[in-house]
Amino acid sequence: xxxxxxxxxxxxxxxxxxxxxxxxxxxxxxxxxxxxxxxxxxxxxxxxxxxxxxxxxxxxxxxxxxxxxxxxxxxxxxxxxxxxxxxxxxxxxxxxxxxxxxxxxxxxxxxxxxxxxxxxxxxxxxxxxxxxxxxxxxxxxxxxxxxxxxxxxxxxxxxxxxxxxxxxxxxxxxxxxxxxxxxxxxxxxxxxxxxxxxxxxxxxxxxxxxxxxxxxxxxxxxxxxxxxxxxxxxxxxxxxxxxxxxxxxxxxxxxxxxxxxxxxxxxxxxxxxxxxxxxxxxxxxxxxxxxxxxxxxxxxxxxxxxxxxxxxxxxxxxxxxxxxxxxxxxxxxxxxxxxxxxxxxxxxxxxxxxxxxxxxxxxxxxxxxxxxxxxxxxxxxxxxxxxxxxxxxxxxxxxxxxxxxxxxxxxxxxxxxxxxxxxxxxxxxxxxxxxxxxxxxxxxxxxxxxxxxxxxxxxxxxxxxxxxxxxxxxxxxxxxxxxxxxxxxxxxxxxxxxxxxxxxxxxxxxx
Amino acid sequence: xxxxxxxxxxxxxxxxxxxxxxxxxxxxxxxxxxxxxxxxxxxxxxxxxxxxxxxxxxxxxxxxxxxxxxxxxxxxxxxxxxxxxxxxxxxxxxxxxxxxxxxxxxxxxxxxxxxxxxxxxxxxxxxxxxxxxxxxxxxxxxxxxxxxxxxxxxxxxxxxxxxxxxxxxxxxxxxxxxxxxxxxxxxxxxxxxxxxxxxxxxxxxxxxxxxxxxxxxxxxxxxxxxxxxxxxxxxxxxxxxxxxxxxxxxxxxxxxxxxxxxxxxxxxxxxxx
Numbered sequence: 001x002x003x004x005x006x007x008x009x010x011x012x013x014x015x016x017x018x019x020x021x022x023x024x025x026x027x028x029x030x031x032x033x034x035x036x037x038x039x040x041x042x043x044x045x046x047x048x049x050x051x052x053x054x055x056x057x058x059x060x061x062x063x064x065x066x067x068x069x070x071x072x073x074x075x076x077x078x079x080x081x082x083x084x085x086x087x088x089x090x091x092x093x094x095x096x097x098x099x100x101x102x103x104x105x106x107x108x109x110x111x112x113x114x115x116x117x118x119x120x121x122x123x124x125x126x127x128x129x130x131x132x133x134x135x136x137x138x139x140x141x142x143x144x145x146x147x148x149x150x151x152x153x154x155x156x157x158x159x160x161x162x163x164x165x166x167x168x169x170x171x172x173x174x175x176x177x178x179x180x181x182x183x184x185x186x187x188x189x190x191x192x193x194x195x196x197x198x199x200x201x202x203x204x205x206x207x208x209x210x211x212x213x214x215x216x217x218x219x220x221x222x223x224x225x226x227x228x229x230x231x232x233x234x235x236x237x238x239x240x241x242x243x244x245x246x247x248x249x250x251x252x253x254x255x256x257x258x259x260x261x262x263x264x265x266x267x268x269x270x271x272x273x274x275x276x277x278x279x280x281x282x283x284x285x286x287x288x289x290x291x292x293x294x295x296x297x298x299x300x301x302x303x304x305x306x307x308x309x310x311x312x313x314x315x316x317x318x319x320x321x322x323x324x325x326x327x328x329x330x331x332x333x334x335x336x337x338x339x340x341x342x343x344x345x346x347x348x349x350x351x352x353x354x355x356x357x358x359x360x361x362x363x364x365x366x367x368x369x370x371x372x373x374x375x376x377x378x379x380x381x382x383x384x385x386x387x388x389x390x391x392x393x394x395x396x397x398x399x400x401x402x403x404x405x406x407x408x409x410x411x412x413x414x415x416x417x418x419x420x421x422x423x424x425x426x427x428x429x430x431x432x433x434x435x436x437x438x439x440x441x442x443x444x445x446x447x448x449x450x451x452x453x454x455x456x457x458x459x460x461x462x463x464x465x466x467x468x469x470x471x472x473x474x475x476x477x478x479x480x481x482x483x484x485x486x487x488x489x490x491x492x493x494x495x496x497x498x499x500x501x502x503x504x505x506x507x508x509x510x511x
Numbered sequence: 512x513x514x515x516x517x518x519x520x521x522x523x524x525x526x527x528x529x530x531x532x533x534x535x536x537x538x539x540x541x542x543x544x545x546x547x548x549x550x551x552x553x554x555x556x557x558x559x560x561x562x563x564x565x566x567x568x569x570x571x572x573x574x575x576x577x578x579x580x581x582x583x584x585x586x587x588x589x590x591x592x593x594x595x596x597x598x599x600x601x602x603x604x605x606x607x608x609x610x611x612x613x614x615x616x617x618x619x620x621x622x623x624x625x626x627x628x629x630x631x632x633x634x635x636x637x638x639x640x641x642x643x644x645x646x647x648x649x650x651x652x653x654x655x656x657x658x659x660x661x662x663x664x665x666x667x668x669x670x671x672x673x674x675x676x677x678x679x680x681x682x683x684x685x686x687x688x689x690x691x692x693x694x695x696x697x698x699x700x701x702x703x704x705x706x707x708x709x710x711x712x713x714x715x716x717x718x719x720x721x722x723x724x725x726x727x728x729x730x731x732x733x734x735x736x737x738x739x740x741x742x743x744x745x746x747x748x749x750x751x752x753x754x755x756x757x758x759x760x761x762x763x764x765x766x767x768x769x770x771x772x773x774x775x776x777x778x779x780x781x782x783x784x
Contacts, residue, residue: 090615090618090619092615152545220637221637222639223631223634223637223638223640224631224636224637226620227628227631229618230614230620230625230628231609231613231614233583233609233613234607234609234680236581236582236583237581237582237583237602237605237607237609238607238631238632239599239602239632240631240632281619284619285619285621285664286619286620286664287618287620287624289619290619
């Protein structure tokens, strides 16, 4: 399993988890049968209603001040997260985002308690809470690094330990917060799943400034981060401070996480980091472009998510943003022009068709070769003969069904023509291609014998595997070799006996 | 002709700047992973302007030796001098070719940009890669015969081609001492020839190259000097003196089948020339 596939699998897993997560968030208020939930809400709020057309229009045109604010804020957040995510993904640190986000939880609770101590009712001051979150997130990273450096515990275990311990500590502290009268109303629980709608313009400023800072840092250290992600050993041997670079990358992750806490919440913010980056990978093989695409996908995913949740007020924005991101990922997975599934299938099928066509033409050529006069031009002689499928059958190890299919496709693309029932003749176009194909094949055989020391009797099969992929420069050098050796011939003679001599069609009856 | 003059010039330049100082000297070096020593008490002085093979069985600590010299793993004891000074002061003069498997070749980058990474130190913090840097990288790619593949994404290259890209990344640095970790592992015949040619060219220009090498059959053909290593230094010196059956037996222990094969090859080589 290649690492791309692993990555795709991981990202899909993430998407599925969030689908489940989001579904449960949406379903939560509807679930009245749950005994612990007080049935105090009004029934009319529990229905997911389709918005009126005017509402849709209002939302799409961003007429609402509130929607506008939230849309701008989360779009910037999405773009910043996408950019940072690319490097996390390439550094194979996708899970560190989870560690950071879960580690922020005790930081928030502690920050609240401390601020409450200093001034009654002062615990809700947002910048204070975010600083607490950032410090705790960094502490989480440092703990992971320390465990990795001083023990023999593997990375996945270290991540799991830190993540769960910090989150557990956060949960215990959260209980303590709720005993304080102002604590139970402080809305700290919004940090877990996010509450995008409560975003105000001051928050958007914070997100905007933070995103800009992240963008500048990535812009300045683009070269360094790419070297770090590609080959940290080489970077280290060159004297780059790998540990510190790694730490600054993690700080950027912590930064994105903290500004994303409010909108998507600490459980889901990692999706904003990873999903756009993983999706962007399907569109480009270049780092700069991948980063730009990740920013676009992250930003537009967040934007669409916010608009959707504005149209359906019952849907929490955070999960919807994650879902739109997952949708973009799935679209990229199939349609991505570089590594998308469809591109792969199409290239594979094209190759298969080309190989099949070459096989049939070469069989025809080699079947007819002994009948032709080598002194006269080959292609004009080739088109004069009529061959039947049964005659071609012993030329290769193929079934009659496969052979008929190949003949049909070759006929469709006008390489051969049907002369009478079951009788085929090469067209001029076909003869030309056959000439070229056989020539390449023989050249390749020559090469294998010349350079790879393969016995002439084995060479046909080996040549079959690779002749379709011969690069132009190899063909060129082989042609030189050919012209030295057989100056008068355009197609060299086969270095081995061709399996089925013409007229030996009887052989098929034995198989 | 011109090349040999240049080689002499650069050689004399090195000797003037560092009289009597070896490109690499290791004193009493021990490296341990988690309390278990991997290499013990290595004392070694590399000869100037030679091709040196580091040879030993799996787990002998060949890669560890290189990593310790480059400060990539901490040393339990001992010290390393590169041209008479500490490694971190001489980084510019040391080129490193890591094992090909040590990186993810699926990374979204093309061959040219990988080679340009060898120049990042010269370019410095925060400055982008300029056209002239790309040009230098392109020249290095050309030297290893990969100029046509400059724009290929690296996962589309064959193993041998990837190895050549790594070599080119070290070459752009124009270092005086090269450390290469198994550059011949899993490469095709034409890449092997290309690498050997580059190694000889480096020697001609007075550069010192240490190569971790696995194929015992080609040691005598490719290398002037050899370092036989199996956790401790078994033997070191000119290949013709040191690469003997006896020393190989000490290095490899009881793997006699292998030794006989090599011994056969060696006697053939000796009788041939």
